[in-house]
């Protein structure tokens with residue numbers, strides 16, 4: 001609200017005051033006009049005083065709202081930062097998490113549709129080059145397969161399969177653009193959800209990854225709009241003929257057939273495309289997810305992939321446990337892609353702790369944004385940059401060696417760390433040896449580069465999609481952060 005403030009008396013007396021001429025009472029002012037002018041000035045002063053009081057109250061509230069604990073989640077793209085944040089939400093704001101679950105339905109559909117498109121891209125005989133995103137493409141593939149000539153028989157079958165599946169699944173492929181449009185439409189703030197490859201505003205190509213700028217706004221907008229249109233229940237969205245569920249329902253059998261096709265699965269293995277490492281989780285759940293009464297479960301939401309752009313702030317009130325009382329926390333979730341990292345530094349100033357995520361299963365993968373760079377190498381370089389940062393010298397760091405579930409699977413499938421990290425040498429290629437080796441490597445980098453030898457470092461092996469184990473780890477992280485910040489905490 002904009003209100004005119006009363007002009008202090010001394011301003012009118014100053015001969016240099018540019019307002020003086022305007023505010024000076026007219027020379028021929030009658031007693032009645034004078035009375036009205038004085039009354040108007042008194043009313044303006046009351047408004048002005050009320051504004052001053054409101055500002056004072058807001059300042060006090062703002063001061064009170066200043067969080068006791070600020071946590072920054074860092075790590076490369078797809079390291080699991082947003083998933084970790086969802087775990088915090090599940091534990092500390094479960095009601096809000098449940099309320100927002102339905103908003104993830106569109107994202108989950110999008111993840112599924114995207115996986116279908118990636119399978120079709122992979123089996124396509126013409127697409128020997130990498131024309132789709134590289135989230136689950138290994139560095140082996142990058143260096144080896146492009147020069148392998150395709151067997152004419154394989155070429156023929158691939159062309160046939162591609163034509164057959166593309167025809168029956170055309171409505172699913174078309175749905176991708178519609179789902180993205182739907183997500184954008186349901187956001188009040190055009191800046192809030194930015195769908196695209198993360199660098200270009202707006203959706204430009206269906207091959208880029210969709211991204212969200214401010215997750216909380218996007219969810220709130222989507223949830224509220226859905227419910228305000230009275231489409232919160234599964235049966236009522238089924239009644240909406242434009243709802244994406246109809247296309248998915250019609251194409252369910254074709255999708256199941258595609259994912260169950262042995263030739264297709266072999267082709268994916270051959271091309272080392274591991275959909276399980278990105279949004280492929282939903283492929284094993286096609287029947288359930290495309291059902292008309294589908295409502296996302298907690299696990300579905302945890303596994304839904306939506307790239308973060310910018311820095312997203314999430315407030316929590318966290319109990320002090322045995323120490324009694326509550327503390328206010330803010331967790332900042334950042335975009336981890338290379339073009340997003342410039343936004344991190346301003347948050348280093350007064351952060352209380354950092355949770356750094358390094359996806360150690362990614363030792364044989366390359367970055368989506370730069371396919372020349374190995375993901376593990378990028379994580380190690382990023383880790384070194386963070387631990388050597390002087391501004392962060394006194395900030396305790398928690399390291400999540402994440403995606404341990406995928407690391408175990410990968411090693412058991414015979415993928416060798418040595419082929420991607422020569423320094424690993426002839427050590428055993430089992431989970432225990434590899435995870436311990438990587439833990440030491442990250443630990444050493446910290447010890448060699450930290451500007452503060454006294455700084456505490458907490459290392460955890462994590463699979464942040466696992467609710468039970470992550471809840472235990474978060475509890476121990478929370479205790480450690482509270483203990484380390486005890487001196488500065490104000491109990492609420």
Ligand SMILES: Nc1nc2c(ncn2[C@@H]2O[C@H](COP(=O)(O)OP(=O)(O)OP(=O)(O)O)[C@@H](O)[C@H]2O)c(=O)[nH]1
Pocket residue numbers: 075076077078079080081082083084277278279302303304305306307308309334335336337402403404405406462463464465466
């Ligand atoms: N299997 C498995 N999947 C994981 C794990 N952690 C994260 N994911 C999945 O990996 C994908 C990427 O996780 P996000 O949390 O979106 O990654 P992010 O670090 O926020 O990525 P940006 O927003 O791009 O910076 C999601 O589909 C997650 O479900 C894990 O420990 N195991």
Ligand SMILES: [Mg+2]
Pocket residue numbers: 081082083306307308333334335336
């Ligand atoms: Mg994220």
